[in-house]
Amino acid sequence: MHCCDVILYVRLTNEWQAKETSRKVKNAMRAKFKNGEYIAPVVPIGYKISPAEKNRLVVDEETKWIVEKIFALAAHGYGANKICRTLAAEKVPIPAWWASQKNGYKANIFEGQPEGKKYLWNIVTVSKILQNEIYLGNTVHYQIQKLSYKSKKNIKRPKEDWMRIENTHEPLVDRETWDLVQGHINSRKRSRKDDEPQIFAGLLKCGECGWSLSAANTKNKSRYYRCTQYSAHGKEACSLHFITYNLLYAFVLGRLQYWLMAVKENEDAILERLLQSSKKQRKSENARDEKELKKAQKRRQELNNLFAKMYEDRVKGLLDEENYSMLSVKYRTEQQQLDETIKTVSARLEDAKAETDDAKRWVDLIQKYSAIDELTAPLLNELIEKIAVHQWRKDENGKKVWDIEIYYRFVGKID
Numbered sequence: 165m166h167c168c169d170v171i172l173y174v175r176l177t178n179e180w181q182a183k184e185t186s187r188k189v190k191n192a193m194r195a196k197f198k199n200g201e202y203i204a205p206v207v208p209i210g211y212k213i214s215p216a217e218k219n220r221l222v223v224d225e226e227t228k229w230i231v232e233k234i235f236a237l238a239a240h241g242y243g244a245n246k247i248c249r250t251l252a253a254e255k256v257p258i259p260a261w262w263a264s265q266k267n268g269y270k271a272n273i274f275e276g277q278p279e280g281k282k283y284l285w286n287i288v289t290v291s292k293i294l295q296n297e298i299y300l301g302n303t304v305h306y307q308i309q310k311l312s313y314k315s316k317k318n319i320k321r322p323k324e325d326w327m328r329i330e331n332t333h334e335p336l337v338d339r340e341t342w343d344l345v346q347g348h349i350n351s352r353k354r355s356r357k358d359d360e361p362q363i364f365a366g367l368l369k370c371g372e373c374g375w376s377l378s379a380a381n382t383k384n385k386s387r388y389y390r391c392t393q394y395s396a397h398g399k400e401a402c403s404l405h406f407i408t409y410n411l412l413y414a415f416v417l418g419r420l421q422y423w424l425m426a427v428k429e430n431e432d433a434i435l436e437r438l439l440q441s442s443k444k445q446r447k448s449e450n451a452r453d454e455k456e457l458k459k460a461q462k463r464r465q466e467l468n469n470l471f472a473k474m475y476e477d478r479v480k481g482l483l484d485e486e487n488y489s490m491l492s493v494k495y496r497t498e499q500q501q502l503d504e505t506i507k508t509v510s511a512r513l514e515d516a517k518a519e520t521d522d523a524k525r526w527v528d529l530i531q532k533y534s535a536i537d538e539l540t541a542p543l544l545n546e547l548i549e550k551i552a553v554h555q556w557r558k559d560e561n562g563k564k565v566w567d568i569e570i571y572y573r574f575v576g577k578i579d
């Protein structure tokens with residue numbers, strides 16, 4: 165065997181071992197799921213891990229009433245927003261607080277915080293509870309998937325890829341109540357869709373607390389938006405953040421028309437402007453990354469040479485078996501760490517390079533339009549990531565002013 169074969173062999177073995185381990189882990193998990201075991205970092209409120217049997221859910225007598233109450237309210241036609249307000253008014257602690265008490269999970273987030281934080285239910289938490297089949301006694305796996313190793317984003321898998329195991333533990337809700345509640349949820353979704361055009365849906369955020377803004381109508385039927393946290397929990401939690409549909413519409417339309425005109429007038433200048441703003445922050449980071457990458461690649465090459473030398477020495481009898489295997493383990497560990505570094509740093513540099521493409525992509529997107537005369541949901545979602553609306557204030561003349569920040573897709577905030 166030639167010395168290079170040793171290196172190749174070591175490398176192949178490493179890769180094969182990593183793949184094999186990951187496959188074995190996956191298979192073992194699947195078997196555990198099939199067996200009805202509960203393996204997730206967070207235990208849903210209303211349940212606890214059985215003291216007798218690891219990975220088995222049992223009813224938590226201390227908190228099960230909360231789940232029953234939420235389903236009872238929903239069965240009576242309460243929407244998630246009204247349920248939140250009811251729970252807060254009755255001072256029912258939120259799941260995160262229970263978790264912090266029970267297993268020290270998120271231990272410090274309530275320390276030194278106002279008492280009210282304990283009861284700050286939000287719509288997402290309540291909606292998730294109402295749609296979680298765990299309360300029917302079923303466990304559903306593989307609902308969520310990581311977008312990629314570089315991204316923290318999770319996406320929902322198609323329903324047919326889910327793995328549903330029924331009767332894995334005692335239910336907290338009977339089938340009749342469950343169906344009734346799901347019926348309410350679906351009809352609510354439908355009526356919201358039939359409502360006036362919701363072109364800003366999903367894009368509006370409160371500039372102060374970060375929760376979304378939701379639509380409502382004034383008495384004379386004109387549409388306005390307000391902070392969801394304020395509407396659920398009142399002025400202790402946030403402020404109203406009142407803004408009318410018409411004002412928002414005019415502002416966003418104006419900005420998009422401005423950018424379209426500017427791009428059409430001088431595309432290169434705008435591209436340059438977009439790149440400059442992101443480049444400044446990136447420049448020093450990139451230099452550091454490139455240096456680190458070079459260093460890792462150099463050391464990686466040195467290790468290859470060391471392996472070859474070591475093998476020769478072993479063959480010549482200059483290195484005994486014990487030292488040979490000790491050194492192999494040491495170098496191999498270092499090699500793996502280096503490979504890891506090279507992978508992450510290259511990915512980061514790749515991302516930075518993609519920024520140039522991102523700016524171009526956004527400019528191309530907006531240029532598709534010959535003119536922007538009206539706002540539509542597809543147009544807004546194509547060009548805009550989010551719109552942060554701040555609480556209005558009065559200027560020196562006593563006139564109300566709104567600070568509105570538009571974060572565009574791919575390029576972020578550019579105004």
Ligand SMILES: [Zn+2]
Pocket residue numbers: 370371372373374375391392393394402403405
């Ligand atoms: Zn807010």
